[in-house]
Amino acid sequence: xxxxxxxxxxxxxxxxxxxxxxxxxLLGTRSPEDRPGADPGARRVDFDDPASLRDAFAxxxxxxxxxxxxxxxxxxxxxxxxxxxAAERAGVHHVVYTSLSGDGDHLPxxxxxxxxxxxxxxxxxxxxxxxxxxxxxxxxxxxxxxxxGRVTAPLGDGAVAAVARADLAEAAFRVADAPEAHAGRxxxxxxxxxxxxxDLAAAVSGxxxxxxxxxxxxxxxxxxGAAPFQVPxxxxxxxxxxxxxxxxxxxxxxxxxxxxxxxPRAALDVYxxxxx
Numbered sequence: 001x002x003x004x005x006x007x008x009x010x011x012x013x014x015x016x017x018x019x020x021x022x023x024x025x026l027l028g029t030r031s032p033e034d035r036p037g038a039d040p041g042a043r044r045v046d047f048d049d050p051a052s053l054r055d056a057f058a059x060x061x062x063x064x065x066x067x068x069x070x071x072x073x074x075x076x077x078x079x080x081x082x083x084x085x086a087a088e089r090a091g092v093h094h095v096v097y098t099s100l101s102g103d104g105d106h107l108p109x110x111x112x113x114x115x116x117x118x119x120x121x122x123x124x125x126x127x128x129x130x131x132x133x134x135x136x137x138x139x140x141x142x143x144x145x146x147x148x149g150r151v152t153a154p155l156g157d158g159a160v161a162a163v164a165r166a167d168l169a170e171a172a173f174r175v176a177d178a179p180e181a182h183a184g185r186x187x188x189x190x191x192x193x194x195x196x197x198x199d200l201a202a203a204v205s206g207x208x209x210x211x212x213x214x215x216x217x218x219x220x221x222x223x224x225g226a227a228p229f230q231v232p233x234x235x236x237x238x239x240x241x242x243x244x245x246x247x248x249x250x251x252x253x254x255x256x257x258x259x260x261x262x263x264p265r266a267a268l269d270v271y272x273x274x275x276x
Contacts, residue, residue, distance in 0.1 A: 030045065084119050097120060104240070106243075161248030162267040
């Protein structure tokens with residue numbers, strides 16, 4: 001039996017879509033009753049309520065552990081730790097974890113992912129780590145054109161090897177559906193074509209006019225109503241792109257194409273559709 005967590009979220013929901021009609025796949029979410037069109041048999045999986053995970057993981061052989069969302073480091077590591085502890089106690093055999101790409105080590109939100117990878121290696125579970133690159137859809141937030149078609153995000157001359165979230169979800173399901181062949185593997189799932197500010201602007205027939213210093217970006221993010229922990233997350237993402245750390249050259253790429261058995265979707269097209 002395979003259990004997919006976080007199916008009310010973007011990545012988990014897309015992965016769950018590949019399991020339609022499968023009686024051997026369970027769907028897990030914090031609030032099953034709130035999920036539109038939810039399967040009445042969906043299991044409650046709340047990483048903030050570790051006691052609930054005993055029943056949630058009962059009978060599960062493979063767990064597709066979708067990263068448990070944004071939060072302060074201690075919150076996220078506590079969630080992931082609770083999930084792995086519960087998986088060990090419940091007799092889960094294999095955990096497939098959606099992590100962060102290796103070239104993302106400079107990002108403020110890398111620590112919980114690396115901690116979780118280390119915890120899995122120390123566990124008695126078989127494991128597979130999927131190190132996901134930044135979503136192309138996220139670029140629609142980070143580098144949205146203004147009303148005049150100008151992309152002003154502070155990306156400098158950097159680029160990002162963004163990837164379609166749907167491709168990451170498909171790869172995750174493929175691995176979790178036949179995990180034995182992937183045991184002990186770490187896959188780097190980044191885009192094949194790095195995208196810079198000029199590329200993004202051209203995709204929407206606009207212009208690229210890099211914004212001011214990161215202090216200006218930080219102030220804008222803070223003023224937008226973002227949670228306090230999100231301000232350094234987003235500012236740090238800008239900085240990592242601008243300084244050339246997310247262009248895919250720092251990781252051994254090519255894993256995504258191999259797992260999908262086809263060429264990945266064009267991230268630039270995904271970005272253009274996302275910004276409308």
